[in-house]
Amino acid sequence: MPKRxxxxxxxxxxxxxxxxVAAERGLEAVSLRHVAAEAGVSSGMVQHxxxxxxxxxxxxxxxxxxxGEARVTRAVAALGEDPSPRxxxxxxxxxxxxxxxxxxxxGRVALAFLAYTAVRPTVAAGLHRxxxxxxxxxxxxxxxxxxxxxxETRVDPDRAAVALLAVMxxxxxxxxxGHYPAETALGALDAQLDLLLGPAPRGRAVPPRRPSxx
Amino acid sequence: MPKRxxxxxxxxxxxxxxxxVAAERGLEAVSLRHVAAEAGVSSGMVQHxxxxxxxxxxxxxxxxxxxGEARVTRAVAALGEDPSPRxxxxxxxxxxxxxxxxxxxxGRVALAFLAYTAVRPTVAAGLHRxxxxxxxxxxxxxxxxxxxxxxETRVDPDRAAVALLAVMxxxxxxxxxGHYPAETALGALDAQLDLLLGPAPRGRAVPPRRPSxx
Numbered sequence: 001m002p003k004r005x006x007x008x009x010x011x012x013x014x015x016x017x018x019x020x021v022a023a024e025r026g027l028e029a030v031s032l033r034h035v036a037a038e039a040g041v042s043s044g045m046v047q048h049x050x051x052x053x054x055x056x057x058x059x060x061x062x063x064x065x066x067x068g069e070a071r072v073t074r075a076v077a078a079l080g081e082d083p084s085p086r087x088x089x090x091x092x093x094x095x096x097x098x099x100x101x102x103x104x105x106x107g108r109v110a111l112a113f114l115a116y117t118a119v120r121p122t123v124a125a126g127l128h129r130x131x132x133x134x135x136x137x138x139x140x141x142x143x144x145x146x147x148x149x150x151x152e153t154r155v156d157p158d159r160a161a162v163a164l165l166a167v168m169x170x171x172x173x174x175x176x177x178g179h180y181p182a183e184t185a186l187g188a189l190d191a192q193l194d195l196l197l198g199p200a201p202r203g204r205a206v207p208p209r210r211p212s213x214x
Numbered sequence: 215m216p217k218r219x220x221x222x223x224x225x226x227x228x229x230x231x232x233x234x235v236a237a238e239r240g241l242e243a244v245s246l247r248h249v250a251a252e253a254g255v256s257s258g259m260v261q262h263x264x265x266x267x268x269x270x271x272x273x274x275x276x277x278x279x280x281x282g283e284a285r286v287t288r289a290v291a292a293l294g295e296d297p298s299p300r301x302x303x304x305x306x307x308x309x310x311x312x313x314x315x316x317x318x319x320x321g322r323v324a325l326a327f328l329a330y331t332a333v334r335p336t337v338a339a340g341l342h343r344x345x346x347x348x349x350x351x352x353x354x355x356x357x358x359x360x361x362x363x364x365x366e367t368r369v370d371p372d373r374a375a376v377a378l379l380a381v382m383x384x385x386x387x388x389x390x391x392g393h394y395p396a397e398t399a400l401g402a403l404d405a406q407l408d409l410l411l412g413p414a415p416r417g418r419a420v421p422p423r424r425p426s427x428x
Contacts, residue, residue: 023333118321118391155408155409163381163385167384169380171380171384174383177345179341185380187373188377191370
């Protein structure tokens with residue numbers, strides 16, 4: 001009996017190859033031919049699953065995003081029940097930083113994709129909803145901390161959420177460029193949370209991450 | 215008498231062509247051939263001035279950086295003598311955001327370069343000194359504000375500087391992706407400065423920028 005081809009699986013195989021090419025050699029090396037060679041399939045096969053480079057890039061980024069979400073979900077689950085907004089936000093944002101090789105590889109793909117979409121507004125539009133949802137979630141956590149008396153109330157939660165997400169994104173960009181080590185980025189993230197949500201509560205310290213050197 | 219060729223001028227002409235290609239069509243469109251066509255010169259001429267793509271990219275980014283510096287210098291000079299650290303930092307960081315078409319074009323080149331260097335550590339290393347100098351300057355301004363009693367003293371100025379520069383970079387990335395309008399980015403930057411340096415002083419308000427729609 002012929003084996004049924006799992007199309008989603010094959011798309012994933014090709015997207016993984018695309019990501020290895022992008023992470024190791026940069027976005028400009030991402031071509032139909034290179035990706036096909038890396039995946040060990042024909043160029044025709046790649047074209048069967050992805051009609052355009054936009055489609056291939058968008059799918060690759062969605063894989064990167066799903067991995068990031070899975071990492072965040074795992075890390076947040078490990079916090080136990082009912083973590084404070086500060087602990088939750090710290091865990092979530094630190095998990096999205098390119099602090100180890102796996103996350104650096106994903107981060108390079110995400111950065112390549114950002115550069116790619118900066119000249120293709122229609123491709124970028126697909127990401128806007130996700131960003132808006134993430135910002136709403138962060139603003140909700142800031143609002144909860146303010147209501148609990150733990151946070152600065154003179155700052156508008158929506159504006160503070162935009163700034164906090166931008167800190168994470170900017171730290172990621174500087175980490176990928178090797179401008180400073182992981183410790184510097186985490187120190188800045190903590191300083192930001194100190195400013196916004198007050199110092200980390202004693203006796204319930206956030207467990208320090210042990211990042212690998214970039 | 216034959217006209218003497220101005221080599222710096224010709225490099226600049228080629229780099230400008232590279233930047234137009236990168237800004238309009240993305241980094242992966244940047245090739246010797248495309249850049250030569252855009253500049254109206256031969257591929258051999260481009261190779262005469264830039265032996266490698268790394269050299270061409272590095273020069274293009276230095277042009278973008280010089281333009282940014284010139285914008286910041288002009289804007290800071292317009293503040294008059296002895297602006298407050300808050301006013302100075304606000305002016306400087308807002309000037310570096312991609313809020314109008316000229317700065318968006320430069321921002322796209324910078325983002326493309328970041329993605330390019332993320333897989334080429336030796337090219338990225340050339341930027342590290344500039345980032346360190348910028349961080350030292352920002353930390354110095356935060357320190358001055360703290361000494362003048364205008365700023366939160368519970369935050370380490372060096373960590374706060376890393377976070378503040380990351381905010382600017384992250385806002386730039388989200389603006390280039392069209393995730394939110396210029397007003398949202400400026401609102402977040404002001405919220406960040408409110409947190410760090412206290413609310414803007416009354417009677418000496420920072421003149422509002424009038425950003426163009428992205």
